[in-house]
Amino acid sequence: MKTLILSYSLTGHNEALAKVIAEALQAEHISITEPKKRTNGTIAADLIFGRTPRTAPSPQVMSAYDLVIFAAPVWMGQPAFPLRAYWKQLKKHPQSYAFVSVSGAHTPGLSGALKKKTGIDALMVVNLPITDLLPPEPKPTPQSIGAYRLTAQDMEHLTERALQLLREHVHEEV
Numbered sequence: 001m002k003t004l005i006l007s008y009s010l011t012g013h014n015e016a017l018a019k020v021i022a023e024a025l026q027a028e029h030i031s032i033t034e035p036k037k038r039t040n041g042t043i044a045a046d047l048i049f050g051r052t053p054r055t056a057p058s059p060q061v062m063s064a065y066d067l068v069i070f071a072a073p074v075w076m077g078q079p080a081f082p083l084r085a086y087w088k089q090l091k092k093h094p095q096s097y098a099f100v101s102v103s104g105a106h107t108p109g110l111s112g113a114l115k116k117k118t119g120i121d122a123l124m125v126v127n128l129p130i131t132d133l134l135p136p137e138p139k140p141t142p143q144s145i146g147a148y149r150l151t152a153q154d155m156e157h158l159t160e161r162a163l164q165l166l167r168e169h170v171h172e173e174v
Contacts, residue, residue: 001066001067002064002065002066002067003025003027003028003065003066003067003068003069004027004028004029004030004061004062004064004065004067004068004069005018005021005022005025005027005028005029005030005069005071006018006029006030006032006061006062006068006069006070006071006086007019007029007030007031007032007070007071007072008031008032008055008070008071008072008073008080008082008083009031009071009072009073010038010073010080011073011149013073013102013150014071014072014073014100014101014102015031015071016150016155017071017100017102017128017155017158017159017162018031018071018100020155020159021069021071021100021159021162021163021166024159024163025069025163025166027069028065030057030061032055032056032057032072032082032083032086033055033056034053034054034055034056034082035054035056038053038082043075043081046081047075047076047078047081051081051084052081052084052085052088053081053082053084053085055082055085055086059085059086059088059089060089062086062089062090062093062095063093063095065095066095066096067095067096067097067098067123067170068086068095068096068097068098069097069098069099069100069166069170070083070086070097070098070099070100071099071100071101072099072101073101073102073103073104074101074103074104074107074110074127077107077109077110077113078113079099079101079110079113079114079117084117087114087117087118090117090118090119090120091117091118091119091120094118094119094120096123096170097118097120097122097123098122098123098124098125098126098166098169098170099114099122099124099125099126100126100128100162100166101126101127101128102128102130102150102158103127103128103129103130104129104130104131104142104145104146105129105130105131105140105145106127106129106131107127107129110125110127111125123169123170124165124166124169124170126161126162126165126166128158128161128162130145130148130150131145133148133150133154133157134148
């Protein structure tokens with residue numbers, strides 16, 4: 001099975017996860033980039049106006065693969081907005097995909113949001129919330145979650161979890 005790991009990352013967490021997953025699955029990894037620096041203001045504007053940010057590579061790159069595994073953050077309960085062009089491509093040309101995310105907190109409606117955007121169910125949705133890495137007291141705040149930087153041990157733990165789930169549900173031959 002020819003697999004592509006397609007990642008977008010603002011903090012570097014999802015990029016690091018994508019690289020390790022690609023190496024473990026012997027898959028190609030391509031990073032999604034934007035021509036301009038993303039800010040909280042552009043995130044809010046994309047949410048309010050439903051904009052599809054300009055990105056590279058072209059979403060058509062996915063057509064050369066049997067499976068695309070996206071690695072990206074979740075913003076306000078939605079997959080990162082720079083992936084919108086890729087969701088539109090999947091809606092026009094359905095293909096197998098999975099979604100993996102290091103995000104701030106649990107996002108129970110993520111599978112439904114992905115299906116709404118792509119028109120098809122993801123083979124697997126793996127949400128790895130930073131809140132699971134923080135102590136329960138004091139209660140994590142958006143500021144403490146945003147300021148947290150993954151350690152090497154965190155990355156190893158998250159990667160093992162993501163790979164276990166992907167191997168069980170998506171990529172069994174690996």
